[in-house]
Amino acid sequence: MDILTLSEYILMAALAIYALASMRIATRKTIGMGLVGVGGLSIAVATILIIVQNIYGIAFCKDIATALVLLGPVGTIAFARVLRGYSNG
Amino acid sequence: MDDIFTIIKAALLLASAVFVLLAAFGILRFKDDLERVLYARVHILGVADGACILALLVMGEPLLAGAYFILVPFASHAIANGFYYGEDKQ
Numbered sequence: 001m002d003i004l005t006l007s008e009y010i011l012m013a014a015l016a017i018y019a020l021a022s023m024r025i026a027t028r029k030t031i032g033m034g035l036v037g038v039g040g041l042s043i044a045v046a047t048i049l050i051i052v053q054n055i056y057g058i059a060f061c062k063d064i065a066t067a068l069v070l071l072g073p074v075g076t077i078a079f080a081r082v083l084r085g086y087s088n089g
Numbered sequence: 090m091d092d093i094f095t096i097i098k099a100a101l102l103l104a105s106a107v108f109v110l111l112a113a114f115g116i117l118r119f120k121d122d123l124e125r126v127l128y129a130r131v132h133i134l135g136v137a138d139g140a141c142i143l144a145l146l147v148m149g150e151p152l153l154a155g156a157y158f159i160l161v162p163f164a165s166h167a168i169a170n171g172f173y174y175g176e177d178k179q
Binding site for chain 2: 031033040062072073077082
């Protein structure tokens with residue numbers, strides 16, 4: 001195993017720990033905490049999928065990662081607009 | 090020459106892993122009863138986002154990294170703005 005693959009495995013493990021931490025934050029009772037947790041979870045999963053594509057050569061992982069990277073922040077912005085409320089503009 | 094680039098790539102990926110682990114520790118560090126803890130967590134989210142952008146760049150996905158680099162400040166601002174005018178004012 002070369003050093004690049006080893007560092008990719010280490011990054012994948014770190015991202016898995018971060019995904020668990022984000023999930024824990026996402027289950028807190030306020031909506032803002034849910035948004036923070038889901039935002040962190042989406043980029044963590046997207047990066048894990050890119051690593052999986054690099055290591056194992058599964059091509060469709062990149063498509064899912066692209067969807068997560070593009071739609072995650074868009075969904076966060078939309079939900080944050082709802083959280084802000086319509087009356088304040 | 091390829092070995093040098095491989096070592097640099099591995100070092101950058103390991104640096105990303107360190108930052109991601111620090112973010113995972115930091116996002117769980119504060120108690121929920123702390124006042125306005127969401128702003129601190131949005132800040133920590135930015136650290137992990139930066140580390141993931143660096144990792145995506147190193148792994149040869151510049152379009153994904155660029156798209157996320159443009160989108161994520163808007164998302165973080167929207168969370169903080171929504172919290173300030175929504176939940177924090179209640």
